Amino acid sequence: MLIRRPADIHSSEITPRDVWLRRRELLQAAIAGAGLAALGGLSQAAFAAVSPPGRGEAIPGVRPSALSTDETPTSYEAITSYNNFVELGDGKSAPARNARLLRTRPWTLRVEGECEAPGEIGIEDILSGFAQEERIYRLRCVEAWAMVVPWVGFPLKDLLARFQPTSRAKYVAFETLMDPKRLPGQRVPIYDWPYREGLRIDEAMHPLTILATGLYGELLPGQNGAPLRLVVPWKYGFKSIKSIVAIRLTEQEPATTWNLLQPEEYGFYANVNPAVDHPRWSQKSHRMIGEGWLARKRPTEPFNGYADKVASLYAGMDLRRFY
Amino acid sequence: MTHSPSPRVLAWARLTLFLLCLLPLAALVGVGITGAIGPNPVEVATHTTGEWGLRLLLVTLAVTPLRRLTGWAWLLRFRRMLGLFAFFYLSLHLATYLALDQFFDWAAIAEDVRKRPYITAGFTAFVLLVPLAATSTRGMVRRLGRRWQNLHRLIYPAAALGVLHFLWLTKADLREPMIYAGILVLLLALRWPGRARQSPNVRAGLSAAAPPPERSGSRR
Numbered sequence: 001m002l003i004r005r006p007a008d009i010h011s012s013e014i015t016p017r018d019v020w021l022r023r024r025e026l027l028q029a030a031i032a033g034a035g036l037a038a039l040g041g042l043s044q045a046a047f048a049a050v051s052p053p054g055r056g057e058a059i060p061g062v063r064p065s066a067l068s069t070d071e072t073p074t075s076y077e078a079i080t081s082y083n084n085f086v087e088l089g090d091g092k093s094a095p096a097r098n099a100r101l102l103r104t105r106p107w108t109l110r111v112e113g114e115c116e117a118p119g120e121i122g123i124e125d126i127l128s129g130f131a132q133e134e135r136i137y138r139l140r141c142v143e144a145w146a147m148v149v150p151w152v153g154f155p156l157k158d159l160l161a162r163f164q165p166t167s168r169a170k171y172v173a174f175e176t177l178m179d180p181k182r183l184p185g186q187r188v189p190i191y192d193w194p195y196r197e198g199l200r201i202d203e204a205m206h207p208l209t210i211l212a213t214g215l216y217g218e219l220l221p222g223q224n225g226a227p228l229r230l231v232v233p234w235k236y237g238f239k240s241i242k243s244i245v246a247i248r249l250t251e252q253e254p255a256t257t258w259n260l261l262q263p264e265e266y267g268f269y270a271n272v273n274p275a276v277d278h279p280r281w282s283q284k285s286h287r288m289i290g291e292g293w294l295a296r297k298r299p300t301e302p303f304n305g306y307a308d309k310v311a312s313l314y315a316g317m318d319l320r321r322f323y
Numbered sequence: 324m325t326h327s328p329s330p331r332v333l334a335w336a337r338l339t340l341f342l343l344c345l346l347p348l349a350a351l352v353g354v355g356i357t358g359a360i361g362p363n364p365v366e367v368a369t370h371t372t373g374e375w376g377l378r379l380l381l382v383t384l385a386v387t388p389l390r391r392l393t394g395w396a397w398l399l400r401f402r403r404m405l406g407l408f409a410f411f412y413l414s415l416h417l418a419t420y421l422a423l424d425q426f427f428d429w430a431a432i433a434e435d436v437r438k439r440p441y442i443t444a445g446f447t448a449f450v451l452l453v454p455l456a457a458t459s460t461r462g463m464v465r466r467l468g469r470r471w472q473n474l475h476r477l478i479y480p481a482a483a484l485g486v487l488h489f490l491w492l493t494k495a496d497l498r499e500p501m502i503y504a505g506i507l508v509l510l511l512a513l514r515w516p517g518r519a520r521q522s523p524n525v526r527a528g529l530s531a532a533a534p535p536p537e538r539s540g541s542r543r
Contacts, residue, residue, distance in 0.1 A: 078362035090496060093361060143494070145363065190496050261495055280491065281439055282431070287424075290362040293355075296426050 052217035059132050059152050059214045067208060068136035074147040076216050078290035083223040085242055087183035099222030102182045107227050113249035116164035123227045127213055130154040135210055140272045140304045142236035146286045151231055152214035157205040165249050172204040173254035174230055175246040191257055197230065197241035198254035202313055208233055208306060234303040234310045236270045267323040272304035276323045327397050340401055344408040347375045365423045369416065376413035377485045381506050383409055384482060388513035403459055410456040417449055441491035448484035451477045482507055
């Protein structure tokens, strides 16, 4: 059955949507009032990282980013109740219901492979050791729906740099936590658990590519891939692996979960591309989540609208072949 | 003699069944109004109507084997309603796709029907069911006679295509559509041997139930 009750969220716990949507206006007004109008030209996003909905732990000192889109973020409720995270259950609403099973402290990330200084780093050190930025990105799922998510995170390249990749590091492989107690979906042997993903090193080093630690100014909820997930906004959502425990720098292209499962449907690259349909459905358009009954689908952009920043990574490549 | 419920009881049973068949729609409308339907209402509406359409199609197909196994000939009296409810939900399913999902973008719809095997299968299944719904009246049953039987065997390919539609649209975890496939195979297998191979008890029950003459021996 698909009819499910949403998680019990008291209306008092949710920042009124209009307040959230007007946060920049409100802040700009505050800035002007404080006599800081001269800074107005700096960036209208300069004070974007505010108005956490009070559902989780707020991340301190989140800075805005010029890489954010100015599109209206999807509501917090929609982003945290409509998730694909099979390890926490089938269907869109199960992950939110089962998220409490996913304890995220303590949490250690292992970085190994082709690097000078392999090692481990705890989630607290990640949160305090890397400047956390708000990145409002479009998210396009391979299932032809989309959201706009105000992530909090930091560039993946900053983390990789700390472990000093060697010249042999051509790819980066990622792995989700393997623990059927905390991720009960892993008891179902349909996928070759744990979930694995990978990027080419230049994709991993791209400034748009982040490791996310939060959304809407707060620590990530379990269903969104707590405590640490990848976000690659120009690729289909399944590339953005959740609840990462291991990163491996490799010389060879790593195996990835969906590609292993159905290679003719899910490629290693998985760049958002309206010109290459999924073998079973069209990728020309998508539905925006949270827009209600009568919203029309929208046309999907090449590289999810980030072509000006990333298309050059794939110059000369046949994107029909490397889908 | 197998006991047959009184007309009064049957009338109440019919009303109860009618209301039961409306429940999924009522629940959908309910969550739609309260907002409990979640952030992608069109998807929930599409899936709910499709799933209930397919379920009711299988329930419709279960009437004959159940009648044979139990000897309750009166079960047959509910079959038309079940079949028409299946068609009702599948019409809503198609309407949701055409209106809310595709917004009557006929070019995109034609491409879907042509290029996406799961939509080709689902669309064909619906087309096969249209003449069945259209000839479901008592008058049509009488007028078509034996041809009515032959025509209504279209429910078998329609149900098979419906299950295929579900299987082909599923991304990876085929367990749920496989349950539907299993039930369909079982319901078809129960028809396969005909009466000859059934146990004497069942046969005795059946003949005692004395189905209406124009229907006897024609359900396989």
